Amino acid sequence: MTQALATPKATRRRHDREIVALAVPAFGALVAEPLFVMADSAIVGHLGTAQLAGLGVASALLTTAVSVFVFLAYATTAAVARRVGAGHLQAAIRQGMDGIWLALLLGVGVIAVVLPLAPGIVDLFGASTTAAPYATTYLRISALGIPAMLIVLAATGVLRGLQNTRTPLYVAIAGFVANGALNAGLVYGAGLGIAGSAWGTVIAQCGMAAVYLTVVVRGARRHGASLRPDVGGIRASAQAGVPLLVRTLSLRAILMIATAVAAHLGDADIAAHQIVLSLWSLLAFALDAIAIAGQAIIGRHLGANDAQGAHEACRRMVQWGIAIGVVLGLLVVAARPLFLPVFTSDSMVKDAALPALLMVALSQPVCGIVFVLDGVLMGAGDGPYLAGAMVVTLAVFAPVALLVPTLGGGLTALWASMTLMMSIRMVTLWLRTRSGHWIVTGAIR
16 A cells, blocks of 8 residues: 555656756756847947847847747657657667758758848848848848757757757857857957857857767767768658648747737837737746656657656646746736836836736746647657647637737737637647547657
8 A cells, every 4th residue: 555655656756857857957048048139139239229220130030030940959859759768879869860960951041041132131021221231231140150050959859859958058058158258259359340249149159059069979979870861861850840830830920910919009018018028938938948858758758658657747747837837927926016117117018018917927827738738749749730739729819819909908908819829729739638649659650
């Protein structure tokens, strides 16, 4: 009887240790990424308003471009973790190399598009005549670092699949420090202005990619995995990434629709929306860290033909997601009086943001479930379902959000529609995990 009672506790403790060991470093690496943009903004901001505006346009374009290819990390994590669970380390690293080769090819393709079209892209996004030259300069130089950025994504997926999230944390911290030092030296020391900031970021990104490649290549040589590009493997990596690309584009469309609706509500509402969205994005990093742990853990269990272990890990991570969501929601409520003055002193903006922040707080437990189940299904390689579910969510969210300016309710109503969007995602993901159809064991799905 005692042993029977102790076993579930021991299982929970084991899952907790795995989740913490993977999620905490993953959170640090996730937070380090937006710090690159913040450091660039702080340095370039002292050059002038036009330069900062140009950086804002260019960095938004680059961030969007790279986020579209985040499937390089997600799909690679799941595929590598499955092979690790099956005990096929050589095949796991070989799969990771296919993802890295795909990242390089996509990066070169993006450069070929961005370099000649940079001025037109900047104009399309409405940059002013004074900011456009700076945006074009930054975009063209930074585009040279996109292959390195995509290699970092794919290599991060390799290491996550190998159950290693510490190395990405260390690389992200080192990259952030190097980026800040290089930018300061090139912008002011060398007098290169905004071009110096772009070159500093490119150099830092290439350095990060070099470190990742060194780690992966060493692992490949240790386990006898080939480093040469394999057409079939690259094609398989691309095919696995297509559904996740559809998912990501649908999510980006949701965020763009929300911003467009907020802009139609008035200046105070769009300003408040940006503040609320920035907080929502920050909270997402904490929850996404658990999702990353889920990708690695679930993939490993399924690769090891351990369906029961995958079930138990999923259940425990959902409990973590709910608990952290509740804590984050309470923190948002408690910190509202302190949070808003950091961003604005405008009473109209504060009045618009306060009730919207309450909606964000209330939705955090739902967000916790969504992020965890999203990670679980990614780890299972269930990309087609994730793509379809997100398209359905977009189809429901879009008309509801677009009706907000007509029906009234202001920013609070808009964020209520965002909560509805997350609730729809929760239902679709919960139905899938409950069905058990996502559980496909073996080294290859």
